[in-house]
Amino acid sequence: MAYTTPDATTRSRPMTAEERKVIMASSAGTIFEWYDFYLYGSLASIIGAQFFTAFPESTRNVFALLAFAAGFLVRPFGALVFGMLGDLIGRKYTFLATILIMGFSTFLVGLLPGYQAWGIAAPIILIALRMLQGLALGGEYGGAAVYVAEHAPPGQRGYFTSFIQTTATVGLLLSLVVILMVTSYVNNNYDTVAQFNLDGTPLLDAKGAQVMLEPFKAWGWRIPFLGSIGLLLISLYIRLQMNESPAFKKMKEEGAQSKAPLREAFGNWKNGKIALIALFGLTAGQAVVWYSGQFYALFFMQNVVKVDQFSANVFVAWSLILGTGGFLFFGSLSDRIGRKPIILGGCLLAALTYMTVFPMLTRVANPALYNAQQTEVTVTADPANCSFQFNPVGTAKFNNSCDIVKALLSKSSVNVKTIAAGPGTIASVKVGDTEIQAYDGNTLTGDELKAAKATFEKSMNDALTAAGYPLVAADNTTVAKANHFFDIFKAQNIQIVLILTYLIILVTMVYGPIAAMLVELYPTRIRYSGLSLPYHIGNGWFGGLLPATAFAISAQSGNIYAGLWYAIVVALMTVVIGAIFVPGGTHKKDIFADE
Structure with a gap:
């Protein structure tokens, strides 16, 4: 079928009722699925305290983020399995399977006892449930993107699929709003809860006092997970109302289906090279910008800048509200000027500005901490005793003097300079004029x-x-704080929201047009399989590992901003590879005319 460039009327006509139904059905179910997946990311620090209490606090955050990343690691395998099913049996029924797996695994996280009750079994089961979520999500995105794109009129694919692109951010926003509401209600209506060890003895803090947790951290965090069962039922109903994609139905009627979509998509160089170009020239950079601007920004505010969890969630939630329209804007813009320049432009802007934006966030959100960081702190140690404290299986012990020093300084968000000493030297720290062995x-x-x-x-x-x-949070009068959801109309809080909104705008640049771009790279017969794998390797591995990797790099280097180099390098790699190898003009392509 020859492709005819759509005229202005076709490009700008309003959606039909059927097209709105398609977008609503795909987007609503996907929002709920992302909500389920991101509950864990939003509550990573609290869950880390519940399921990784056997480990020191300096490594607990890394473990919690790695458990979060476990779901991302298996996403490419979900993409392979469900992508193949989507190309063989259809888009609709694959949707039903992914939503069921996601919904039930999220509900079970809410029921799972913590480490103090079940010991090592608790974090093992938690990671297994996270992996089930990742498998389901691996099959979800490709199907939603393909389904909407194959319903979209020519010249409006970027705009139509940008609604799908909002679902991840809206799902995150929904999870944050639910967390904020539950936190406020539970903490205002219930008493603190005493904590106990596995053997029933009281859990004590460093000063010998029994650890007492506010009710949300003790048990209230489970409510958003348990409540997801309601979202599962709504999503299931919506998915059952959907019809099959017209492109898939046409292909099936003509007997043009691929009998082995995985082999056809990745088993020959013609299609295999498309997956490599899509991965390194598009999705890897898109992924690190996406996760830096949303999840790492949230983690950074809570664990590095020391903004309390409630306030950090409020600030990020408002930035999502203000910035989410960018997905539709850049998706629509990509229908006119192309997908490639917008995606690569977002990656380039992120790489050029991250090292300015994140220190600015520290300076605005916690001035006392930022000012203290101007005091020079040096660590003198034998380099051989300074380990890279990245321990995904929890078996390594970091007992060297250098490791002990850097773990403590990292916990306090201290930037340090390391001075090499002779072999066997016990590490020492110099804070201003004070030296400590x-x-x-x-x-x-x-x-x-x-x-x-x-x-x-x-x-x-x-x-x-x-x-x-400011080591004692209660004594720090400079750190930003939101007393309720609408408490943002103060100069400090407004500045924080604007900084975070800038990061979200970068997210919308790289993510708004990506679905349409990936759909246009593949023919219908292998489209679900073909686009799903590079998308989920990029987002699951390059993006999903970003928080844990960045945190470990920062802890080892002694600089709280050093972890950002991971995102910067990957984003720049995508700019270079994408500029050379990614085809331009795909927004003019007829996706119904298979090659």
Whole structure:
């Protein structure tokens, strides 16, 4: 079928009732599925405290983020399985399977006892449920993008599919709003909860007092997970009302289906190279910008800048509200000027500005912390004793003096400079004019080790406090705080929301046109399989591992911003590869005319 360039009337005509139904059916179900998936990311620090209590706090955040990333690691496998099913049996029934798996696995997370009740079994089961979520999501996105694109009129694919692109952000926003509402209600109506060890003895803090948690952190976090069963029923009803894609029905009637879509999509160089170009020239950069602008920004505010969880969620939620329209704007713009320049432009802007934006976020959100970071802190240590503290299986012990020092400083968001010392030198820290000797955790045991740890931590905390570090949250009057959802109309809070909104706009640039772009790269017979794999490798591996990788890089380097180099390098790689190899003008392509 020859392609005729659509005229202005076709490009600008309003949606028909049937087209609105298609977008609503695809988007609503996908929003709920993303809501389920992102509940964990939004509550990563709280869940880490519930399921990884056996590990030191300095590594707990890494483990929590890696459990989150586990869902992303398996997404490409879900893309292969459900992509093949989508090309063989159709888009509609594949949708039903993915939503059922996602909904039930999320509901079970809400029921799962924590480490104090089930021991090591709890985090193992948690990770297994996260992987089930990842498998389901791996089959979800490609189907939604293909389904809408194959219903869209010529010249409006970017605009139509941009509604699907909003679903991930709207799902995140929905999860944040639900968390904020539940947090406010539970904490205002229930008492704090005492914590106990696995053997029933009281859980004590560093000062010997029993740990008491506010009710949301103790048990209220489960409510949003359990409530997802209602969203599952709504999503299931919506999906049952959908009709099959016209392109798939036409292909099936003509007997033109692929009998082996995976082999056809990836088993020959003609189609296989498209997957590589899509991965490295589009989705890898899109992924790191997406996760940096939303999830890492949220994690950074809570765990590095020390903004409380409620306030951080409020600020991010408002930035999502203000920025989400960018998906539709850039999706529509890509119908006129093409997808490639917008996606690569967003990657380039992110790479050029991240090292300015994130320090600005620290300066605005926590001035006391930012000012304290101007005091020079140096660590003098044997480089051989400074490990890269990335421990996904939890078996390594970081007891070297350098590791002990860097873990403590990272926890306090201290930027440090490392000075190399001779072999075997016990690490020392200099905060301003105060020098503190560390200890070697490999040579001390029992009470001697406890005494050395207590002495070192007290000396470090005293020195950091003297240097202006706000180690006690209640004493920090400069850190940004939102007392309720609409408490953003203060100069400090407005600035934070604007900074975060800029990050969201970058997200909309790279993500708004990506669905239409990927759909246009593949013929109908292998479209579901073909686009799903590079999308989910890019977003699942390059993007999903970003928070844990960035955090570990920052902890090891001693610079809280060093982890951003991961996103910057990947984004620049995509700009270069995309500029050279990604075809332009795909927005003019007839996706119904298979090659």
